[in-house]
Amino acid sequence: MIPNSERLAETPDVAGAYPRLSDEQIGLLRRRAEERPVQRGEVLVAEGQRDRDFLVVLSGTVAVIERYGTPEARTVRVHGPRRFLDELGLLTGQPSFVSMVAQEAGEVLAVPLPGLHELVREEPHLGDLILRSFLTRRELLIGSITGIKIVGSRFSPDTRRLRELAARNRVPHTWIDLEEDPGAEELLRRLSISAKDTPVVIWRDRVLRNPSNEELARVAGLRRSGQDETVCDLVVVGAGPAGLAAAVYGASEGLVTIVLDAVAIGGQAGTSSRIENYLGFPAGISGADLADRAVVQAKKFGADLNVPAEAVRLGSRDSDQIVHLDDGTQLRTRTVVIATGAQYRKLDVPRLAEFEGTSVYYAATFMEAVFCERQPVSVVGGGNSAGQATVFLARHAARVRLIIRHDDLNRDMSRYLVDQIERLPNVDVLRHTEVTELNGDDGRLQSLGLRDTRTGERQELPTTVLFVFIGAKPCTGWLASSIALDERGYVLTGAQVHTDAPQPALLETSRPGVLAVGDVRSGSIKRVASAVGEGSMAVRLLHEHLARLGHAAERQRSST
Numbered sequence: 001m002i003p004n005s006e007r008l009a010e011t012p013d014v015a016g017a018y019p020r021l022s023d024e025q026i027g028l029l030r031r032r033a034e035e036r037p038v039q040r041g042e043v044l045v046a047e048g049q050r051d052r053d054f055l056v057v058l059s060g061t062v063a064v065i066e067r068y069g070t071p072e073a074r075t076v077r078v079h080g081p082r083r084f085l086d087e088l089g090l091l092t093g094q095p096s097f098v099s100m101v102a103q104e105a106g107e108v109l110a111v112p113l114p115g116l117h118e119l120v121r122e123e124p125h126l127g128d129l130i131l132r133s134f135l136t137r138r139e140l141l142i143g144s145i146t147g148i149k150i151v152g153s154r155f156s157p158d159t160r161r162l163r164e165l166a167a168r169n170r171v172p173h174t175w176i177d178l179e180e181d182p183g184a185e186e187l188l189r190r191l192s193i194s195a196k197d198t199p200v201v202i203w204r205d206r207v208l209r210n211p212s213n214e215e216l217a218r219v220a221g222l223r224r225s226g227q228d229e230t231v232c233d234l235v236v237v238g239a240g241p242a243g244l245a246a247a248v249y250g251a252s253e254g255l256v257t258i259v260l261d262a263v264a265i266g267g268q269a270g271t272s273s274r275i276e277n278y279l280g281f282p283a284g285i286s287g288a289d290l291a292d293r294a295v296v297q298a299k300k301f302g303a304d305l306n307v308p309a310e311a312v313r314l315g316s317r318d319s320d321q322i323v324h325l326d327d328g329t330q331l332r333t334r335t336v337v338i339a340t341g342a343q344y345r346k347l348d349v350p351r352l353a354e355f356e357g358t359s360v361y362y363a364a365t366f367m368e369a370v371f372c373e374r375q376p377v378s379v380v381g382g383g384n385s386a387g388q389a390t391v392f393l394a395r396h397a398a399r400v401r402l403i404i405r406h407d408d409l410n411r412d413m414s415r416y417l418v419d420q421i422e423r424l425p426n427v428d429v430l431r432h433t434e435v436t437e438l439n440g441d442d443g444r445l446q447s448l449g450l451r452d453t454r455t456g457e458r459q460e461l462p463t464t465v466l467f468v469f470i471g472a473k474p475c476t477g478w479l480a481s482s483i484a485l486d487e488r489g490y491v492l493t494g495a496q497v498h499t500d501a502p503q504p505a506l507l508e509t510s511r512p513g514v515l516a517v518g519d520v521r522s523g524s525i526k527r528v529a530s531a532v533g534e535g536s537m538a539v540r541l542l543h544e545h546l547a548r549l550g551h552a553a554e555r556q557r558s559s560t
Contacts (some may be wrong), residue, residue, distance in 0.1 A: 010061060011077040017136040020082035021056060025126055029056060032115030038102040043068070045085065045100040048204055050093065050221060053110040054130075055085040060106015066146050067204075068099035076146055078103060084130070087137035088170075091296045092305075094221035097147045097172050117300050135292055138170060147172030148220060151187060152199025154179050154371070155443055157357035158210055159199040165213050167367035168264030168271070169307060170288055171220045213308045214327065222307045232256040234542065235323050235333040237311045238475070240267020241528045242518025243339030244294035245535030250337075251301035253539060258331060259303055260323070262310035266291030267341050268385070268519075269528050271363035273392035276416055278528055288365075290528075311340075314482045314514070319549065321514060334549070335542045338479070338491060338509070338516040339535060342472035347380065351438045359445030360438070360466045364389035368467070372397040376462045378448060380435055381469030382409060387417035389467050394424045401461065405453055407431040430461075438466075474520050484510035490522035505541045507534060513545050 011018060021029075038044065038060065045052050047068060055062075057079050064077040064085070076098055079085060085100050090113070111119070120127025141147060148166065152159030154177050166173040178184045178198065185195075191207055193200055201208040203219055217223040234250045236243045239261035250257040264270055272287035295305060309329075314336065315322040323331040344362045346352060352360065361368050364379075369392070377397040379390050382404040390402050402421065409418045409429065421427055430450070436458070437449025448461045474489045484492045493516050494506045507515045517534035519526055524534065 009078065010080040010083075014140065015136050017133055017140060018077070018079065018083055019129060019133055021084065022082075025129075026056065026058075026082070026109065028119060028123055028126060029054075029109055029111055032119055033109045033111040036108050036110050038062075038106055038108055040102055040105050042102045043099060044102060044108065045096050045098075047097065047099045048095045050095045052086070052090065052096065053112055054090060054116045055100070056109040056111070057081055057083050057085070058107040058109055060102060060104040062108070063101050063103040065099045065101055066097075068101060074145075076144065081106075084133075086134070087141060088134040088292060088296070089138075089221070091131075091134060092299055094171075097141060120300075131293070131296060135289060138172070138292070141172035142170065144172070145174045147174065147203075148216075149174045149176060149202040150199055151176045151184060151202065152178060155358050156199060160357040161213065162199055162201060162211070162216055163367055164363075165216055165264070165308065166220065167365060168266070168363075169217075169220070169222055170265075170292060171222070217308055223309060231320070231332045232258050233333065233546075234258070234335050234337065234539075235260065235321070235331050236337045236339055237323065238267065238339035238341055238518070238520070239265045239291075239305065239307065240339060240341045240518060240531065241269050241290070241294075242341070242531035242535040243267070243337065244291065244298060245532040246337045246339060246517060246538050247298040247303040247305070247535075248294060248301065249536050249539040250542070251298055251303035253543070255335075255539070255542070257298075257303040258333070259298065259305045260309040260311055260325070261305075261307045262326075263308060265295055265305065265307055268343075268363075269531075271365050272385070272388050273364065274388065275528055277414060310478075312478050314479055314511075319513075321511075334513065335545060336514045337535070337538050337542070338476075338483070338514065338520055339518050339531075340475035340478075341519040342474045344381075344385075344469055345471045345473055347435055347438075347468055347470065349435055349438055354443055355438055355440065355445045355466070358443045359440065359464060360468060362468055364392055364467050368465075369393065369396040371465050374398055375464045377401070377465045377467070378403060378461065378463040379467045379469065380404075381467075381471075382406065383412045383469060383471075384414055384417060386467075386469040387413045387421060389469060390427060391417065391420050391424070393467070394427050397465075398426065400424075400427045401430055401463070402427060403430045403433050403435065403450070405432065405434050435466075472519065472526075476520060482511065483514065483516075486522040488522075490524075491516035491520055492522050496522055505544065507538050507541055508545070513542075513549075515541060 062079045063075050066074045150162050176184045197209045201211050233255035234257045236246045236259045239259050247257055247259045269287040270291045274284040276284035310326040311323050312326050313324040320332050321336045378401045379386050380403045394400050432453045433450050435448050436451045440446040448463045450459050450461055476489050497504050497510045509516050515538045517538050518531035
């Protein structure tokens, strides 16, 4: 039954999340839809259902319910005539995190997903309306108590690991902190789970005790079944801006495209709270929103995205490339785009590992911001990532200290960020300073040991949360000796490759048919816009490579 027997009021629109469609828009949808009568109490979409239609309420009302059919059932929203149902997961292939149940008898319009994709291509204004609404609804889901539940201590590295996977991949979830939530222990008792078995993940009738990232990803619909020995046209390794651009252009131009990322869609850019210098977004856009939009585009054209899926080796067979994954899966492909980016370097200080995952972080998102309320926070680094983190964290922490080894913020940071930092009253910039010690107990940071790089003077700075953004090293360990790298480990491309064979194309590596784009490429410009440009350009170069292969094969057949 629907929670509460009385009729529930329809949900008001919130920030454009629940627009009403016009007669003209409904008319456009009718061309590819069927009208269905529904009865009170009929389940239109079940929690956990992956394959479903785009539904528009024509008459009656539909309730959106979490944990439908259980004593804990809760009505999240109610939609009336001219409202459409669902959220971003419909477009990205994720299971529904809620049930949608007819509150009153009426009628709905059901549009199969392929028909919806065709329509939004033909009618971009309608497509923009639906996408904006779905993105906002995902934000509202993430900010509610809907979705997967993660129960664990804030000081547990495994809790941190699971929360990071869910947060970085925008999975609606609730974190129940064993240290703070008075109902956490009672929940564990009801499930007959001891504290030593935590963290646990709960969704619907499933309880996973300290699951792996892969297990959580499958529950959340981020990764489908294994595709061993799959043959495709293009495998993109890395799903940051460069990799997502390659996926969108590759899939849209007819290449069978698979995208992999070891951590999360969006890469490092996905952790940026606001990118303000990206062309076309004068008010700025968060890295997560940019990634969400790119995922919808890539999936619309048929790209297959898998997270977490880590490439561990690049091999070959005949004229094809073989991408070996950490779970033993092998993907056979005609071409590869390497877009694995770079990761922040670690501080060279004692006891670092003791505090990583509980007090030391390499990304500043809303998940980390939870730990910063009323806490002394420090940020190490002088580039744009450190600047963006400082501006974001200043909205949550009482005081933020930005620590740089030199004296000029303008040296490595964009001017717009420098201006914002200088105007923030709760931010101090500590110049000519380096971190030499981490102090604390039981994995909980309490203070930093600092040294003045000019005078050698030392001081202790109270800090319970530390963010580190100090340069980067390329994620190329999986390439071993299969690709030519420069002295710092970045991938050499084009004229940088010294070979007796024909000169590789502009983004091509020392291995024909394997291209490198974005931050992982030697000499690249470390900006989101340039990464997107390289990812897009790579597909054109791959087509030229495939055309050459086709001509070579044709000549071989002719000679025989």
